[in-house]
Amino acid sequence: MNNFLCIQNGFLKGKKIKINKKLNIRPTKSILRSSFFNIINNHINNSVCLDLFAGSGIMGLELLSRGAKKVYFIEKNKKIFNNFIINKIKLNLSKKNIKIYNLDFKVFLKENKKKFDIIILDPPFKLLINPSFVKNCFFLLKKKGFIYFESSKNFIFKEYNVKKIGKKGKVFYYILTNF
Template identity: 45%
Template sequence: MINKKFKKNIKKIRIISGKLKNSKLIIKNNLIIRSTTNLRREMIFNWLSYKIYDSYCLDCFAGTGALGIESISRYASYATLIEKNYKIYNFLLKNVNLLKLINIKVIKSNFFVWIKNTKKKFNIIFIDPPFYKNLVNKTISSLEDNNILMKNSFIYIEIENNNIIINIPKSWILYKKKIFKNVICFLYKK
């Protein structure tokens, strides 16, 4: 049983569709984390609706794990979630275990270290790093340099809306774009 003090200090993030619809992910409120809102997650997965089935997903900066877990809920074959913060990683691991998900691998690592050592390939990539850390361009370069994208991959990028210039490789084609008040969302196809 969860005590009242702990219960006040947690937030729940709902899986919005698929076989895990309405399942709740639990995360501590005091962890420095910015989760993708339900509205944006719904938009992302509408964009990916026919592409997510049987896909191999990579969430470069997992945080709550909502994007990777939502992918599995919508019948992705496999998801790899990278998270370097130990406390966030532990909550993410607990959520994956509570949902009894066997086709998700949660890895505690810095994305830029992990990618240099992986041999896996992915066809859906989520790039949603902590804002104001200038990690998007470095992430894109790392994806290209380490050759982990399958042919016809989709890459979702979420950035803060403050005139950041992202360097997109010539082989990536803009598929969708949506501007919110403080966030810009892109979906590219390689």
């Protein structure tokens, strides 16, 4: 059995990606995506982005659709990774704009030397990602960068410019900047 997510804007607007229900993915809800993209829309064009816990890949695909130059997708789970590859092929996306890695986020972070304009942190809630992890991700940001973070817990971020904090259902979401 499958679910479908619809890309909301850009050159892929209206395209659907298929998500197998058995994969137990928790994609970012469309209302949260809209809120995030309304805030960062003027910063997307030609950006280099990281979707660290890609899952469905919907956040990174939205970034690409809205003008990001390149998006890196990191997904550890092989079945979820394969589902994403199928969607990438169906969307006919260019290899020059998209890099997909099937590996653990810790391995990527250890080996990575790149800086990003926008980072998406939407981990499985069982990982219990905390503010100190998010703080470490700020070292991966270029100047005037954004981090979107989802959690099952409410956190306070004192060191960073918080553009938005909200809650939708059981999900707390944060839009943070380094400027």
